[in-house]
Structure formats: structure tokens, C-alpha cells
Amino acid sequence: xxxxxxxxxxxxxxxxxxxxxDGKLKERICPKxxxxxxRKLKAQ
Amino acid sequence: xxxxxxxxxxxxxxxGMNIAGTVDCEAVKESAAKIPGxxxxxxxxxxxxxxxxxxxxxxxxxxxxxxxxVASCSPRMHESTFRNCISQAGxxxxxxxxxxxxxxxxxxxxxxxxxxxxxAADIVGIAVAKAKLLQPVEETRIPVTHAALVIGGGVxxxxxxxxxxxxxxKVYLVEKQPxxxxxxxxxxxxxxxMDCSICVLGPKMMDAGKHRNIELMxxxxxxxxxxxxxxxxxxxxxxxxxxxxxxxxxxxxxxxxCPVIVPDxxxxxxxxxxxxxxxxxxxxxxxxxxxxxxxLGNNPVRCNKCVGVCEKHCIDLNMEDKLVELNVGVIxxxxxxxxxxxxxxxxxxxxRFHNVITTMEFERLICGGGxxxxxxxxxxxxxxxxxxxxxxxxxxxxxxxxxxxxSNVCCMNTIKDSLLIKEHYAGTEIYVFYMDxxxxxxxxxxxxxxxxxxxxxxxxxxxxxxxxxxxxxxxxVRVENTTTCLVENYELxxxxxxxxxxxDSELKKLSNLLNVSLTSDGFMMEAHPKLKPVDAPTPxxxxxxSVEAPKDIKDSVTQAGAxxxxxxxxLNADIIKGDGVKAVIDNSKCTSCGVCAKVxxxxxxxxxxxxxxxxxxxxxxxxxxxxxxxxxxxxAITIRGFMDDxxxxxxxxxxxxxxxxKIVSFLCNWCSYAASDVAxxxxxxxxxxxxxxxxxxxxxxxxxxxWHAFELGAPLVLLSGCHIGDxxxxxxxxxxxxxxxxxxxxxxxxxxxPERLQLEWxxxxxxxxxxxxxxxxxxxxxxxxxxxxxxxxxxxxxxxxEKAKAA
Ligand SMILES: Cc1cc2nc3c(=O)[nH]c(=O)nc-3n(C[C@H](O)[C@H](O)[C@H](O)COP(=O)(O)OP(=O)(O)OC[C@H]3O[C@@H](n4cnc5c(N)ncnc54)[C@H](O)[C@@H]3O)c2cc1C
Ligand code: SF4
Ligand code: SF4
Ligand SMILES: [Zn+2]
Numbered sequence: 001x002x003x004x005x006x007x008x009x010x011x012x013x014x015x016x017x018x019x020x021x022d023g024k025l026k027e028r029i030c031p032k033x034x035x036x037x038x039r040k041l042k043a044q
Numbered sequence: 045x046x047x048x049x050x051x052x053x054x055x056x057x058x059x060g061m062n063i064a065g066t067v068d069c070e071a072v073k074e075s076a077a078k079i080p081g082x083x084x085x086x087x088x089x090x091x092x093x094x095x096x097x098x099x100x101x102x103x104x105x106x107x108x109x110x111x112x113x114v115a116s117c118s119p120r121m122h123e124s125t126f127r128n129c130i131s132q133a134g135x136x137x138x139x140x141x142x143x144x145x146x147x148x149x150x151x152x153x154x155x156x157x158x159x160x161x162x163x164a165a166d167i168v169g170i171a172v173a174k175a176k177l178l179q180p181v182e183e184t185r186i187p188v189t190h191a192a193l194v195i196g197g198g199v200x201x202x203x204x205x206x207x208x209x210x211x212x213x214k215v216y217l218v219e220k221q222p223x224x225x226x227x228x229x230x231x232x233x234x235x236x237x238m239d240c241s242i243c244v245l246g247p248k249m250m251d252a253g254k255h256r257n258i259e260l261m262x263x264x265x266x267x268x269x270x271x272x273x274x275x276x277x278x279x280x281x282x283x284x285x286x287x288x289x290x291x292x293x294x295x296x297x298x299x300x301x302c303p304v305i306v307p308d309x310x311x312x313x314x315x316x317x318x319x320x321x322x323x324x325x326x327x328x329x330x331x332x333x334x335x336x337x338x339x340l341g342n343n344p345v346r347c348n349k350c351v352g353v354c355e356k357h358c359i360d361l362n363m364e365d366k367l368v369e370l371n372v373g374v375i376x377x378x379x380x381x382x383x384x385x386x387x388x389x390x391x392x393x394x395x396r397f398h399n400v401i402t403t404m405e406f407e408r409l410i411c412g413g414g415x416x417x418x419x420x421x422x423x424x425x426x427x428x429x430x431x432x433x434x435x436x437x438x439x440x441x442x443x444x445x446x447x448x449x450x451s452n453v454c455c456m457n458t459i460k461d462s463l464l465i466k467e468h469y470a471g472t473e474i475y476v477f478y479m480d481x482x483x484x485x486x487x488x489x490x491x492x493x494x495x496x497x498x499x500x501x502x503x504x505x506x507x508x509x510x511x512x513x514x515x516x517x518x519x520x521v522r523v524e525n526t527t528t529c530l531v532e533n534y535e536l537x538x539x540x541x542x543x544x545x546x547x548d549s550e551l552k553k554l555s556n557l558l559n560v561s562l563t564s565d566g567f568m569m570e571a572h573p574k575l576k577p578v579d580a581p582t583p584x585x586x587x588x589x590s591v592e593a594p595k596d597i598k599d600s601v602t603q604a605g606a607x608x609x610x611x612x613x614x615l616n617a618d619i620i621k622g623d624g625v626k627a628v629i630d631n632s633k634c635t636s637c638g639v640c641a642k643v644x645x646x647x648x649x650x651x652x653x654x655x656x657x658x659x660x661x662x663x664x665x666x667x668x669x670x671x672x673x674x675x676x677x678x679x680a681i682t683i684r685g686f687m688d689d690x691x692x693x694x695x696x697x698x699x700x701x702x703x704x705x706k707i708v709s710f711l712c713n714w715c716s717y718a719a720s721d722v723a724x725x726x727x728x729x730x731x732x733x734x735x736x737x738x739x740x741x742x743x744x745x746x747x748x749x750x751w752h753a754f755e756l757g758a759p760l761v762l763l764s765g766c767h768i769g770d771x772x773x774x775x776x777x778x779x780x781x782x783x784x785x786x787x788x789x790x791x792x793x794x795x796x797x798p799e800r801l802q803l804e805w806x807x808x809x810x811x812x813x814x815x816x817x818x819x820x821x822x823x824x825x826x827x828x829x830x831x832x833x834x835x836x837x838x839x840x841x842x843x844x845x846e847k848a849k850a851a
Pocket of ligand 4: 008009010011012013030031032033034035
């Protein structure tokens with residue numbers, strides 16, 4: 001399963017999630033601080 | 045208007061002690077008076093009260109004021125009051141700007157009087173900056189087509205069509221099946237009253253079929269929708285029936301001679317029908333139809349038996365589908381629901397054991413008009429079952445297989461079924477396997493009690509194992525009874541799966557045509573779940589019945605009444621007035637690239653890319669979100685009431701003094717701004733360094749605004765709007781997210797920390813979250829150094845130079 005990588009621009013953590021096969025836009029929520037300032041990082 | 049002719053009046057409200065208790069209103073009034081363009085600045089005890097409003101009108105006349113700033117409470121509270129007030133004094137209502145110094149200031153900085161006064165003066169300054177650039181706006185006036193389209197002819201659609209038609213409106217009722225009636229036409233008796241379903245529904249179907257204001261289009265589907273509230277243009281495909289429905293008198297001779305026999309879908313395959321058939325005896329239109337997939341009439345052999353036997357010559361095997369154009373003012377969607385297909389949950393044996401059936405199939409077996417004339421016979425040996433089990437929640441309330449929600453009607457339906465069985469076959473043993481019984485409605489608990497009194501066994505627990513005795517074809521069920529904590533075994537003659545309900549499989553397609561949203565469970569989304577429960581977010585589109593969520597007949601009919609009443613507001617008007625906040629195109633800049641049309645959630649933009657004739661706004665359809673304006677790379681679109689220069693001047697004003705201490709926040713009117721109001725009303729406290737700029741939608745905030753704030757030395761900028769899925773403008777905030785992504789990439793390239801642009805989705809209810817975000821932003825602001833700000837400004841200045849060189 002492909003993964004998407006994210007970085008929270010509030011608390012700074014990075015995390016990954018399974019990529020949505022439909023590419024549908026979903027709300028991003030930092031699992032640590034609950035901020036939506038979550039940046040999708042370019043594929044690594 | 046020339047800058048010199050701008051005459052601003054500022055009215056600072058004390059709101060009793062609500063504002064004056066924290067903010068030095070005299071100082072705010074004085075500071076406003078010094079702003080160029082401000083002709084008069086006064087202070088009132090209560091500006092919204094009659095004397096306050098009279099003073100506004102008097103000073104407008106005395107000083108010839110043409111722009112008004114009221115510094116008081118939230119515009120969400122009193123904007124309409126003051127717009128009304130200034131229009132009475134002859135000033136265009138859109139020449140008003142409100143400065144929210146109560147919810148955004150005095151109430152949230154109760155213990156910081158100096159900072160609060162400074163902030164209040166800034167808020168007024170920001171409002172004056174915008175007010176000076178305001179332009180008069182005329183509300184749009186939209187003529188209304190006096191006709192309605194109802195899609196779906198189940199009980200909800202029939203009721204909606206009849207109510208509208210009875211009140212004198214022309215109605216087109218479009219049903220995709222050959223007959224109207226929906227699920228209710230297939231039911232035997234209905235809970236909670238236990239009355240005969242078709243006896244209640246049949247007369248209504250007939251009324252709908254012959255009402256002079258209703259044009260029934262059965263066996264038809266909507267294939268295209270254009271237009272907007274008051275003026276929808278709809279294309280309907282009227283599928284070929286191969287029988288002239290107006291001439292056919294349902295004598296049935298065609299069916300008698302037809303040699304083709306296929307399973308009857310209305311009887312769920314328990315009976316058969318011909319290729320020439322009528323869906324069910326009470327069908328409306330009361331006409332036969334030829335099932336061309338199975339007909340031998342044209343292909344491969346020419347049969348034509350039905351054609352020969354029809355004395356009225358109604359049959360035309362060469363009939364073709366016909367596209368029909370309709371013009372309507374409103375659309376009511378009543379396309380109902382589907383029943384869950386239990387083949388996915390095969391541990392209950394539906395695909396393997398013939399004596400396992402669904403509740404829908406049960407309805408046909410127990411119905412007097414069904415394949416067994418109401419004799420409940422089990423499928424394998426056609427004997428009357430003596431022991432019957434029901435499993436509840438099949439495909440409902442499960443995250444993994446089926447649907448996560450409760451299907452609302454299944455508990456009551458099983459209770460009804462248990463009573464029907466007892467009524468027909470008193471000695472039958474009945475076992476209901478359930479998680480909990482939901483009998484919440486009027487008369488429901490009574491029915492449940494009656495069922496238990498009749499000796500129906502309710503066993504709390506779902507079977508873990510369902511097998512079949514290969515000889516008797518009986519069904520063996522093993523279940524852990526969670527009340528007694530014992531594993532119990534039952535041998536049953538028949539097992540009924542109480543299947544859940546789910547959105548119609550084609551609802552997604554229809555929602556795309558109508559440009560309306562669905563909720564995460566796939567049903568129709570309301571414009572507001574409490575205050576607009578039958579309105580779709582797209583104006584002029586309503587819905588009723590189980591297309592919104594699974595519901596019983598009474599609730600479906602109630603919703604139909606509500607949708608009719610909402611539609612009538614539009615249909616009863618000759619002209620409807622629309623808000624003045626709309627997109628405006630500057631055709632001298634537009635390159636007809638078409639980007640705007642792609643992002644508009646309302647299809648309100650028409651761009652002929654080939655003809656290069658420039659984008660055109662369909663004013664009645666435009667909701668004013670501003671997504672188009674922010675995406676246009678040629679600055680060719682702006683939004684009346686939220687023009688680029690107005691917002692730029694607000695940013696200038698917000699950062700005019702000590703920018704390094706200020707956070708600029710863009711708040712959307714419907715969610716994040718509403719949340720900031722809630723924080724104020726609840727007197728929640730947060731740091732006073734934030735300066736808010738209200739936009740209708742976060743999608744309006746162009747990259748230009750964000751860069752401008754950084755150029756002026758903002759340490760931090762917040763972009764905020766409604767949660768994804770909750771956007772007041774359907775999906776406009778998707779553009780906001782994409783824009784933030786682009787900004788973060790661009791910032792990084794320029795050596796600017798992306799962290800300095802924050803993005804938050806805050807619902808109107810999330811006052812506490814708003815406050816927490818304000819506190820967190822203040823911590824982030826503290827980490828931005830003077831050097832960092834200077835570096836940013838330098839990098840942006842460089843970028844501008846390079847752009848200029850390239851140009
Ligand atoms: C097994 C079972 C038993 C039930 N028993 C009871 C009961 O005893 N009492 C009770 O109150 N409720 C009962 N209900 C619930 C009841 O059936 C619903 O409340 C009712 O059918 C809802 O009506 P509706 O018009 O919203 O939808 P539906 O009945 O689903 O009708 C929708 C109509 O829209 C048509 N349609 C769909 N898509 C399109 C399209 N794209 N274009 C045109 N037409 C379209 C469909 O063909 C259908 O005719 C039961 C439901 C089930 C499944
Ligand atoms: S995005 Fe701008 S330039 Fe492109 S068509 Fe729309 S208005 Fe014209
Ligand atoms: S994107 Fe928004 S503002 Fe632009 S035309 Fe569509 S509804 Fe109007
Ligand atoms: Zn975080």
C-alpha cells in the first residue's frame with residue numbers, strides 16, 4: 001500500500017498515512033496536536 | 045468616487061458596559077477621527093437602539109456621509125440592522141462596514157484594558173480602510189419559472205408532487221421505474237398502525253397520475269441539469285416503453301400471448317412475468333410495458349405476437365428514447381434508498397440456503413398480492429414455517445461490512461412482521477436476535493410490547509454460526525445470549541435477515557448532475573442540519589424522504605411537506621432577490637483560460653475557451669465564495685463587497701504599526717468567524733495580538749493577500765475556514781487547502797519557514813478550539829525573530845525585482 005508523508009507545521013511531528021486510492025481530498029489533522037496546518041511532503 | 049469625495053462616519057458603540065467596561069471608547073473615537081477620510085466620529089451608549097440609529101441617520105444627512113463604520117458587536121449580529129438603517133437615510137446598504145470590537149475585543153481581553161483599547165482602535169482602522177474603498181452594490185433580481193421538478197416517485201415524491209400541484213404549481217414528476225410507488229408499493233402492512241400499504245398509497249398514486257397540474261414522466265431519468273435557483277433547465281430521457289401509455293387500458297392481452305417468461309422483480313423472483321407486462325396491478329401509469337432486453341419482437345426472431353393482439357394498436361416495437369427539456373424554478377429530490385444486499389455477509393447463509401430470506405422478500409411472501417397470495421410458505425418445500433428467526437442489523441451499525449449507521453426502520457419492521465405472522469399463524473414460534481431494539485417513535489413501544497405479549501422471543505445476541513440441515517433444509521442457529529451469558533442453539537424452518545438501508549446506488553451520479561453534496565454515508569447533505577434540514581446547499585434544490593437518511597413513511601411524508609413549503613417560497617414569488625456579493629469579471633484581463641469555471645462549486649461561470657470570449661458569471665448561480673477570484677492568475681475576477689483592493693487595504697491597516705507583534709488571520713464568515721464570536725460570547729480569553737479579516741469563504745484568500753502580509757512584516761498569518769466537508773460553499777475550501785500547499789512550497793523555496801502560514805478548520809461550534817488556536821499562534825509568533833522577518837521582506841523584494849525584470 002502506498003504511503004503519504006505529512007509534517008505538522010504547528011508541533012513539528014512527521015507521520016505517514018496510507019494513500020487514498022481515489023486521491024479524494026480529506027481533512028488533515030495532526031495526530032499529536034490536532035492542528036490542520038499539516039503539509040503533505042513530496043514523495044520520498 | 046474620488047478619494048476626496050469619500051466621507052466616512054464612525055459610530056463607536058459602548059454597548060452599555062459590554063464594550064466600555066474594557067475598551068476606552070473615547071480614545072477609540074478620537075483615534076478614528078484622525079484617520080484621513082473620516083468626517084465625523086461619535087460614541088453611543090447603544091448604537092443599535094432607536095436613538096443610536098436615529099443619530100446615524102441624522103449625521104448622514106448633516107455631514108453628507110457616504111461610507112459608514114459601526115464599531116460595535118459582530119456583523120453576524122447586526123449587519124442587517126445597520127444596512128437597513130443607512131439605506132433609510134439614502135445610503136446604499138453595502139457602503140457599511142462593521143468593526144467587531146465586542147466579540148473580538150472587549151469580551152476576550154477583559155483583563156488587558158490597554159491592549160484591548162489599542163486593538164479596538166486597530167479594528168476600527170481596518171474597517172475604515174475597507175469602508176473607503178466600498179462600492180455600492182445592487183442586489184440581484186432573479187425572475188422565477190413557476191414550475192417544479194420532483195425526482196423520484198416513492199411516497200415522498202408523490203406527496204411532494206401532490207402538495208405542490210394542489211397549491212396550483214405545475215409539477216413534473218420523474219420516476220425511473222415504469223411505475224411510481226417506490227418501496228412502499230411492495231410492503232404488505234405498515235407499522236405502527238398496521239394498515240395495508242398499497243390501500244393507503246394506491247389512491248395517492250392514482251391522484252398523482254391524473255392531477256391536472258402534474259405531468260408524470262415514468263420510466264424516465266434526468267440526464268442533464270443547467271441553471272440556478274428559479275431557472276433550472278433540465279433534460280429528461282423518457283425511455284421507450286414500446287407501449288403508448290396514454291392509449292393502453294391494461295387489458296393484458298399482450299402479456300397473455302407473450303411467449304417469454306422471466307423472474308418478476310416486483311415479487312423478488314418468487315414469481316414470473318412476461319416480457320410484455322405491467323409491474324404490479326396498481327401501477328401508475330396503468331399501462332403495460334415491453335421489456336425489450338428479453339423481448340423477441342425485433343431480435344433475433346420477429347415474434348410480434350403482442351403487436352397483433354393489441355386491438356388499440358398501442359404497441360410500437362420501434363419506439364425510441366426521447367429527450368425532453370423542462371424549465372423549472374425548483375427541484376425536489378426524492379429518490380429514496382436501496383436495501384442492503386446481504387450477499388456480502390455470507391456467514392448468515394443467504395446465498396447458500398434457500399430458507400434464508402430478507403425482510404423485503406418476506407414482505408412479498410406475507411402480502412395478499414404477493415406470489416403466494418399471502419400464504420407464508422418457505423421457499424424449499426412450500427410448507428408453512430412453524431419456527432421463524434429474524435436477525436437484526438444485517439449490514440447496519442457495522443464499520444467493516446455494511447454501513448456504520450442505524451437504518452432506522454428495521455427494528456420496527458421486524459416487530460411488525462412478528463405480529464403479522466402471529467395474526468396469520470398464531471402458533472408460530474418467533475425468535476428475534478438483536479443488539480438492542482430501537483422503538484422510539486409514537487406508538488412504537490406499544491407495538492413492541494404487543495409483540496412480546498404475543499410470545500415473540502427477543503434474544504440479545506447475534507448468531508455466530510448459521511448452518512443448514514441438508515435433509516430437512518432447516519436452518520440451525522448458534523448464538524451467545526448476552527442476557528443469560530449462555531450459548532444457545534435454535535433449529536428454525538426459516539430465517540429472515542433484517543437488512544439495513546443504504547443510499548440509492550445511482551445517487552452519486554444524480555448528485556453530480558445537480559451539483560449537490562452527499563454526507564460521508566452517501567445520503568443527501570443538508571444546507572444546515574438544524575435550520576435548513578430539507579435544503580441542499582445549492583439554492584433552489586430541496587429533498588425529502590429516505591434520500592436524506594433511512595426513515596419511515598411518516599417522516600418521509602413530513603419531510604415532503606417541509607420541502608414543498610420551502611419550495612413554495614420561491615415558486616410563489618415572481619422575482620427573488622439575491623445577495624449582492626458576487627463575482628465580477630474584468631474582461632480586459634480575462635484570457636478565457638477556464639480555471640475559474642473549474643473551481644466554482646456552483647457551475648456559475650461560463651467560459652468558452654475556444655471562442656476566447658471571456659468568462660461570464662451567471663449571477664443567480666454565483667454564491668460569492670470567491671474561489672474563482674483567488675484562482676484566476678490574471679487578476680480578472682473580483683468579488684463585490686470583498687474586492688482585492690479592499691482586502692489589501694485591510695492588511696495594510698492591520699500591519700501599519702508594530703507589524704512584528706501582529707498576527708493577521710483570515711476568517712471565513714460561516715465557521716471560523718462564527719467560532720470567534722462564540723469565544724467572545726463565552727468570554728473566553730486569548731492574547732490581544734491577533735487582527736482578523738473577515739471573508740465569506742477561506743477560498744477567497746488569494747496568495748497575493750498572504751504574500752502582502754509577509755511583505756509588510758507579519759510574523760505569522762492564519763488562514764481558516766470550515767472543516768473539509770462542512771464548507772458553506774460545498775467544496776470551495778478544497779481550493780484553500782490546495783492553495784496552502786502551494787504557498788508552503790513557494791515559501792520554502794524562498795527560504796521562508798512554511799510554519800509561518802498556519803491553516804486551521806474551525807467549525808462555528810468550536811469556540812474553545814478557536815481560543816486554543818489563538819494561544820498556540822501566539823507561541824509560534826514568539827519564535828519568529830526580527831531578523832527572520834527582515835530576511836523574508838528582503839527575499840520577497842528580490843522576487844518582485846526579478847518578476848519586474850522578467851516582465
Ligand atoms: C423491508 C421494509 C419494510 C418497511 N416497512 C415500513 C413500515 O412498515 N412502516 C413505515 O413507516 N416504513 C416502512 N419502511 C420504510 C419505507 O419504505 C420508507 O419510509 C419509504 O419507502 C420512503 O419513501 P421514499 O419516497 O423516500 O423512497 P422510496 O420508497 O425508496 O422511493 C424512491 C423512488 O425514487 C425512484 N428513483 C430512484 N432514483 C431515481 C432517479 N435517479 N430518477 C428518478 N427516480 C428515481 C425509485 O425508483 C423510487 O420509486 C420499510 C422499508 C423496508 C425496506
Ligand atoms: S480564471 Fe480568470 S482569466 Fe481564466 S477564464 Fe476565469 S476569469 Fe478569465
Ligand atoms: S467560485 Fe464562488 S464567487 Fe466565483 S462564480 Fe463560483 S460561486 Fe461565484
Ligand atoms: Zn501537530
